[in-house]
Amino acid sequence: MRDLEAMVGGARRQLGRPPEPIGSSAGDGPPRFELFHAANSICSQKVRVVLAHHGMPYLSNAMHIGAGETYLPEYVRLRMAACDLADLPLVSAHSGSTAVRTGGCDPAVVPTLVDWQTRQVIIDSKRICIYLDQAAPGGARLRSDELARLVDEELDVVDGLPNYQMLVGNAPEAGRQASSPHAGTGVAFAMSKVERCNRYIEEHGHDEILQRAYRAKRAKELDAAERLFAPASMQTAYGQAEAACERLERKLATSPAAWLFGDSLSMADLFWGIELLRMQNLGADRFWTGGARPRVAQFVRRCEAEAAIRSAVLDWPGALY
Structure with a gap:
């Protein structure tokens, strides 16, 4: 470049x-x-x-x-x-x-x-x-050539989960909010980003690159404020997250080894581990605790003990909400 x-x-x-x-x-x-x-x-x-x-x-x-x-x-x-x-x-x-x-x-x-x-x-x-x-x-490698297709399937599942909604939107159950300090502020949070883009658009009126950038970002966050945090949208988001946990429970049931694709850690395990620890941090661990999905619960405990996850997430200052 x-x-x-x-x-x-x-x-x-x-x-x-x-x-x-x-x-x-x-x-x-x-x-x-x-x-x-x-x-x-x-x-x-x-x-x-x-x-x-x-x-x-x-x-x-x-x-x-x-x-x-x-x-x-x-x-x-x-x-x-x-x-x-x-x-x-x-x-x-x-x-x-x-x-x-x-x-x-x-x-x-x-x-x-x-x-x-x-x-x-x-x-x-x-x-x-x-x-x-x-x-x-x-x-x-965490994504070997022979496992690349299977690993990529898991990465795509994790990549597509509604993290933004679960972070700053209210959980759909009556009277219950996620534990994030941002819970329930989704619309305000998205609109604060729209306002920030508006300021930069005004400040850089003659810069074509920055105009394209901030206008695109503004459109994205305005769409989020208008669509993502309504009760029906939040119900869909939490349903998607729980369905992904059920899918993972079934997949873990087919593997006699410690990890998804054998005894060696893969990138899929790391992506899933980080995702589940985020859900746990936001109070959504009900998807697997209390006997709901015991294999997912065991998987979370293994991930918590993984050195790379500890150093880069659990022990990293400011990583948890």
Whole structure:
């Protein structure tokens, strides 16, 4: 990518703090990878877990979602370059999930990975995790060639779950709210993003790239405010999440081993583990506790003990709500 140093440097300067080295790199040179991410972003957590599992050092640019740092113009410009180079359409509506394949490329979210060796910028957590895994030695990969199709099926299921709605919308049961401090604020939360986009659209009226970016993001969040948090939509979202847990329970019943595809951990296990721990954090662990789905409950306990999940999520400051 042309002008990569300038683009990344601009994003760093607007954040106002230098990146933090995580891990150690061979020869004490700069790490190959640089990550823009947020502690409590589930998509960022997936990437951090894969990096931790493979012991890959990286430069960490921690961003604060609540402070609007993912909307900073130079970071958005970096994301837009990656969206365009990957030939991904920009978002125009909100699917309720974080999946690029169904929602399009969002120019104001995390994570974003920079590979300084190949000079590429990669976006979308699933794409980033697969990219990192392919950079690992063959025998250590979380998504081996022979299991790639099966692993990808699970990644797509997890990727399509309604995390946004479950985070900031009310659970559908009467008198019950999710434990997130954002529960019930979905419409206000989405409209605050619309207002932030409005300000940037006004400030950068002559910048075609930023105009495209903020107008696309505005359309997505306005759609979320109008559609996603009504009681019927929340009922559908929670129903989708519980159906996914039931699917996982049945799949675990067919595997006599510790993990989904044998005794070795796969990327599917890590994605599922992070997703279930997020549900647990939001008070949705009723899907498997109390004997509802015992195999899922056992799976969650195994994931809680997994070193990469502990270091990149459970013990990562600010990762839990």
